Amino acid sequence: MSSIHARIPADLAATIRKETNWSLSHRLRHGAQSVLARAYPRVFGMIREPSWLFFDLVFPILGMCSFVFLLRSRGVDDAWVSATILASALLTFWTSVIWMMAGQFRWERDSGNLTLYITAPVGLGPITLGMAVGGALGMAFRAVVIITAGSLAFGATYEIREPALLALTLLLGVSAMYALGACLAAFFLISGREADHLGDLLNEPMQLLxxxxxxxxxxxxxxxxxxxxxxxxxxxxxxxxxxxxxLAVSGLLPVNIELLILIVMVVVFSIGSRYALRYIERVGRAGGKLLTRAD
Amino acid sequence: MQTDSPYTRRPTSFGPLRGSAADAVRSLVASARLAWAIEGNWAEPFYLAVYLVIRPLAFLGLFLAVLSIGGSLNPASIGFVVVGQAVFQIVGAALQGPTHALLDDRERYRTIRYIFATPSSLLPVSVGRALVKAAIAGISAAIVIGVGAILGMPLRSGGIDLILLTVVMLLGLLSIVGIGIALGAVCVQLRNDAWGYPQAVAGSVFLLCGAIFPLDTLPAPLQALGAALPITWWIEGVRRAILGTTSPGLLGTLATGELLLALLVGTLVILAVTPRLFKLGIDRARDKGYLDRNTAS
Structure with missing residues (x-):
């Protein structure tokens, strides 16, 4: 490190120091701009590539229909049909967490974009947050479409007495999922071909658990x-x-306890992802393997 | 004077279907070995075994958990779901196998152009890759059925009808690999989301073929569509061979002989159409330059 600095002329080193020694407000503004820039394609990408939207909707809707018909074949209470539709909407976020958060950096590495992220004057943290924000907003639209389609097709009804509590639960649940996805992104980045299979293991087994x-x-x-x-x-x-x-009687814990658990998860996974990404980036740079294709 | 040098010999046809039957078998074996290396050596054997066990069992657990919502599980329902879900593991793998092999070779490993430069024919190469995927899925299916038996799934009195099972598995596998090959030839033409189409088809078939619920639960037009799929007959045949019972409703009214005849005719039609469709699709893709395409998807 010192030998590299030794080769930089003093005036150039001073310029670099001046231009990179940003104030806190400058850093926050730069971070926010980076988050927005990364979130933008996730929200508006679906307008430019409608086929993405189609596939994001068709898989959960097909899965939802299978479970609904399975319930109907058993003559189960229609409340469970409503619950299945709600679950399918929630699963769109989870699928996005697996493939568009956890698997994203690995995919970017294999397609060559990670080089751009690493050389850009922004850390992986704001980029990850931008992926999460954009992913969550994009998926929220898909979730609404799924619930609307399911309600129209199967006559599902909901009785929301506390909309604010519902919104808070959804916000915390989605935040915790994406924070976990950011943690997993570091893990996927150091994985080779096993990453695809790891993604599969995060699918059905996690739906069961x-x-x-x-x-x-x-x-x-x-x-x-x-x-x-x-x-x-x-x-x-x-x-x-x-x-x-x-279906409240089927709940495992009271809602307020579950909200508390989600808050703890948001904090723990956010801190964990920050350290994990920094560690992987540092080790990957040092070993020269960060940008190496897995296959 | 005519010589027999390679330069004067009449060139063999250049396309996805070429060479002798012996060449095709060699290509199939080589591609199957390659597929096993791709699918099977990404982890230590122990972890691979764990992976092969966990996913299908989780899938099964998911369906059984949903089944248990209506009250206690009855053994007949367990058998219906276990066999349907087990066979569908193979269906999903064989449907997606050829497309994923073609796209992997085109975009991930970038080797499809070299396969064309060799005397290998692309059809047996794709079939070999699909068969290995189906075989691995078959292991998962066997595990699911074994666990189902432990859970109390009622087996056919007098034991599994091995002859019927062998016949329906052979016909079913041929038909599904055939459909997968045709799907591959279509997907290689696509620019966007080519990887997603086989999964979408598999998801639709899962919904229509009565894998986890009787066909009669579906709305009438979808019932007719589901009853026309060879995969539906395949799953029903396997149910009869293993459980010794027929499905409720429409399919249950068919005699086993009629079911086998329908499956045989369906498979023959698929096998007659598929190689032509594959050749048409691959030739078109080569002419248009799609075999060199990288969609970064």
Whole structure:
């Protein structure tokens, strides 16, 4: 490091110091601009590539229909049909967390974009936050479409007595999921071909452990553990209790406790992702492997 | 004077279907070995085994958890869902296999142009890749059925009908690989989201073929569509071979002989159409330069 600095003329070094020694407000403004810049394509990309929107909607809707018909074949209470539609909407966020957060940097590396991120005058933190903000906003639109389509097709109804509580639960649940996704992004980045399979393992197994389509209470002790580590679990359980009061008895914990768990998850996963990304970037740069294609 | 040098010999046809049957078998074996290396050596054998066990069991657990919502699980329902879900593991893998192999070779490994430069034919190469994916899915399916039996799934009295099982598995596998090959030839033409189409088709088929619920639950037009799919007959045949019972409703009214005949005719039609469609699609893709395309998707 010192040998590199030794080769830089003093006046140039002073200029670099001056131009990079930003004030806190400058850094915050720059960070916010970076977040917005990264979020922008995630929100407006679907206007330019309608096929993305199609596929983001068709998979969860097909899955939702399968579960609804399975419930109908058993003659189950229609409240569970409403719960299934709600769960499918929540799953769009989770799918986005797996492939558009956790797997994103790896994909960017393989397609060559990570080089641009690394050389740009912005850390991976704001870029990750931008991915999360843009991803969550884009998915919110898809979730609304899924709930509307499901309600129209299957006559699902919801009885929301506390809309603010519902919005808060959704916000915390989505934030916790994306914060976990940011943690996993670092892990996926150091993975090779196993990353694809890891993504698969975060899909159906997590839907089961998260109690997305069936009450997490039925999982017993496993459900209790899942609700403490997997954001999908408290989010799905709380949303079901709030939006479909008939199913409140199926909840594992009271809603306020589940909100508390989600707050803790947001904090822990956010801090964890910051350190994990910094560590991976530092180690990857030092080893010269950060930008190496996995295959 | 005529010589037999390579320069004067009549060139063989240049396309996705070329060479002798022996060449095709060699290509198929080589591509199957390559597919196993791609699909099977990304992890230590222990972790691979864990992966092969966890995912299908989680899928099964998910359906059983949903089934249990209506009250206690009855063994007949468990059997219906277990067999349907197990067979569909193979369907999904074989449907997506050829498309993913073509796109992987085109965009990820960038080797498809070199396959064309060799005497290998692309059809057996794609079939070999799909068969290995289907075989790996078959392991998952066997695990699911084994777990189902442990959970109390009622098996056919007198044991599994191995002859019926072998016949329906063979016909079903041929038909599904055929559909997967045709899908691959279509998807290689696409610019956007080519990877997503096989998954979308698999998802639609899952909904229509009565894998986890009886066809009669679907609205009438979808029932007719589902009843026309060879995959529906395949799953029904496997259910009869393993469980010894027929599905409720429409499919249950068919005699096993009629079911086999329908599956045989469907498979023959698919096998007659698919190679031509594949050649047409790949030739078009080569003419248009799509085999060198990188969509970065």
């Amino acid at each position: 998260g109690g997305v389509f069936a009450p997490i209470r039925s999982l017993g002790l496993v459900g209790m553990v899942a609700i403490g580590v997997l954001p999908l679990a408290p989010a799905a359980d709380a949303l079901r209790q709030i939006a479909i009061p008939q």
